[in-house]
Amino acid sequence: MLTNASLIKTGSGWEFVSEEILEDFLYENLEKLLGLNVLDRQYIVNNQRCDILAVDSHKNLVILELKNVEDKGIVQQLTRYYDALLGEQPFSEKVDYQQPVRLIAITPNFHRDNFTDRKYHTLDFQFLEFSVIENEDKFYLSLKDVDNGKISKTIIPYQELENDLDLPTPPTALLKLVNNCDSPQQEKIFRIRQKILRFNPKIQEFASAGSIKYGSGSGKSSKFCAEFCSYKDEIILFLWLPYKGGESSRIGRARIWTDWQDKALIEGYVSSGIGTEINRHKRSIQKLIEAIERGGDFYQFILGKYICSLPIKKSTTNQYIKEVNKILRYIKHSKSLTCEDIILFNYHKKLWEARIGTEFKPNVLDYYKSLDSLIDLVLEKWLARL
Numbered sequence: 001m002l003t004n005a006s007l008i009k010t011g012s013g014w015e016f017v018s019e020e021i022l023e024d025f026l027y028e029n030l031e032k033l034l035g036l037n038v039l040d041r042q043y044i045v046n047n048q049r050c051d052i053l054a055v056d057s058h059k060n061l062v063i064l065e066l067k068n069v070e071d072k073g074i075v076q077q078l079t080r081y082y083d084a085l086l087g088e089q090p091f092s093e094k095v096d097y098q099q100p101v102r103l104i105a106i107t108p109n110f111h112r113d114n115f116t117d118r119k120y121h122t123l124d125f126q127f128l129e130f131s132v133i134e135n136e137d138k139f140y141l142s143l144k145d146v147d148n149g150k151i152s153k154t155i156i157p158y159q160e161l162e163n164d165l166d167l168p169t170p171p172t173a174l175l176k177l178v179n180n181c182d183s184p185q186q187e188k189i190f191r192i193r194q195k196i197l198r199f200n201p202k203i204q205e206f207a208s209a210g211s212i213k214y215g216s217g218s219g220k221s222s223k224f225c226a227e228f229c230s231y232k233d234e235i236i237l238f239l240w241l242p243y244k245g246g247e248s249s250r251i252g253r254a255r256i257w258t259d260w261q262d263k264a265l266i267e268g269y270v271s272s273g274i275g276t277e278i279n280r281h282k283r284s285i286q287k288l289i290e291a292i293e294r295g296g297d298f299y300q301f302i303l304g305k306y307i308c309s310l311p312i313k314k315s316t317t318n319q320y321i322k323e324v325n326k327i328l329r330y331i332k333h334s335k336s337l338t339c340e341d342i343i344l345f346n347y348h349k350k351l352w353e354a355r356i357g358t359e360f361k362p363n364v365l366d367y368y369k370s371l372d373s374l375i376d377l378v379l380e381k382w383l384a385r386l
Contacts, residue, residue: 007132007139007156014132014139015108019068020172022130023051025141025156026066026106030054032154033143034104036062039091046084053085059096061085067107075117075125078103082123106130110146132156167197171207177230185260189228189235192375196226199379202386216386225382226375227253231274239378243269245336246369246377251385256374257339264371268336278338285323285340291316292347310351324348327364337367 007014016022023041030036036054043050052064063081065074082101089097104126105114118125127146132139139156170193178186196214197203203225206213215224227238241254245266252269255278268278295311310317327341345364352360 014134016068016132017169017175018172019066021175022068023066026064027052029141029154030064033141033152039094043090045081045088045090048080048084050081050085053091055091055094056102058099059094060099060102061091061095061097062102062104064104064106067105070107070109070111072111072113074105074107075114075121078105078125079121079123100124102126104128106143167194168205171205171212173207173209174212174228177210177212177228177235180233181235181260185235188260188371192226192237195375196379200383200386203382215382223382223385224253225378229274231279236274238270239374240382241266241374241378242381246374251381256371258371260371262371264369264374265339265342265367266336266369266374267338282338282340285338285344288316288319288323289340289343289347292320320344320348331364331367337364342367 007016016025026033027038027041030038030052034054036056039053039055040050041052043053050063051066054062054064056062063078063085065078065081067074082103086097086101089095101123103123106128108131109129110127114127118127128143129146131142131144133142133153140153141156142151142153144151170190174189174193178189181189193205193214197205202216203214204216206215210230211227213224213227215222215226217223225240229236229238237256237258238253239256240251242248243250243252253271254269255267255275256264257267258264268275270278291312292310296313310320312320323341323344327337327345329335330337330341342364349360349363
């Protein structure tokens with residue numbers, strides 16, 4: 001669901017950052033704006049891709065073509081879609097193909113050639129001009145029928161982007177990645193992007209499905225410094241950092257946990273992909289934490305020379321002790337911890353201090369790092385490698 005439609009300020013007002021973001025927003029608000037029920041989007045017919053297909057209350061097929069800028073060929077494009085769809089007749093259980101097909105063109109403004117093409121056409125076309133309206137700190141998408149002046153509008157939940165003229169417009173892949181993030185997280189991600197791209201003119205942005213990388217090129221000899229990835233609606237940050245928690249001379253692609261404020265952890269080094277072992281370990285620890293939080297019958301166990309208890313069964317307690325001992329070894333040998341490791345260790349620390357009455361050392365909270373300091377280190381090391 002599109003919770004934040006990304007807008008950018010221009011000299012004449014506000015615009016959607018891209019045609020794809022505009023389409024996302026219209027797709028989800030078509031019933032509010034035009035009283036239409038969506039059938040599909042980016043529907044391929046006869047090797048042509050229709051932006052949005054919908055049906056009205058009378059079962060008429062409605063074909064919508066969207067443009068984020070003026071386009072002289074929009075009438076011809078809709079004509080081709082019309083012909084191909086009549087031949088295939090998809091969604092016949094919802095559409096009455098004996099009824100006329102409605103053709104709707106939506107752009108910020110129409111070229112005079114659009115009106116000429118429509119004037120001498122045998123099909124009927126509805127021309128809707130869209131605009132983004134700001135009113136009392138709220139934003140609205142307005143659709144105006146150019147023939148009768150009728151206007152429909154709906155509020156836009158928006159994410160305002162800085163109009164940094166020296167930075168490229170954020171790629172659609174990144175905007176989709178941050179779409180469901182809350183405002184503080186979005187702001188931090190764009191601040192990181194800004195800091196990286198402004199650091200050196202040789203740093204470029206490379207976008208693909210589910211991944212945005214930053215570095216000196218996209219070939220085998222590329223020197224990357226950072227990457228945003230998508231994994232199950234979660235944004236994962238990778239930074240090219242020295243091994244051993246930032247202390248080695250060797251550089252690796254490190255997976256970073258962060259609260260998107262300033263707290264961060266280096267969770268492990270992953271040469272490619274998301275990091276299967278990290279994910280497996282995190283899921284295992286999370287299940288253990290959930291078992292402790294659910295509670296149950298208390299099981300007693302030996303902790304050093306003391307008898308302690310947890311509200312979990314014997315097998316879960318054995319796993320708990322095993323994982324805590326592993327975390328203690330990680331601390332001693334400077335191995336990476338996940339966020340879940342620290343949550344589990346805090347249970348252990350509280351249990352110890354409640355039972356023994358003294359502070360438990362070492363303190364895994366010392367493993368948190370400053371996200372901004374990691375970004376600074378990454379850029380410093382990237383420049384040295386370059």
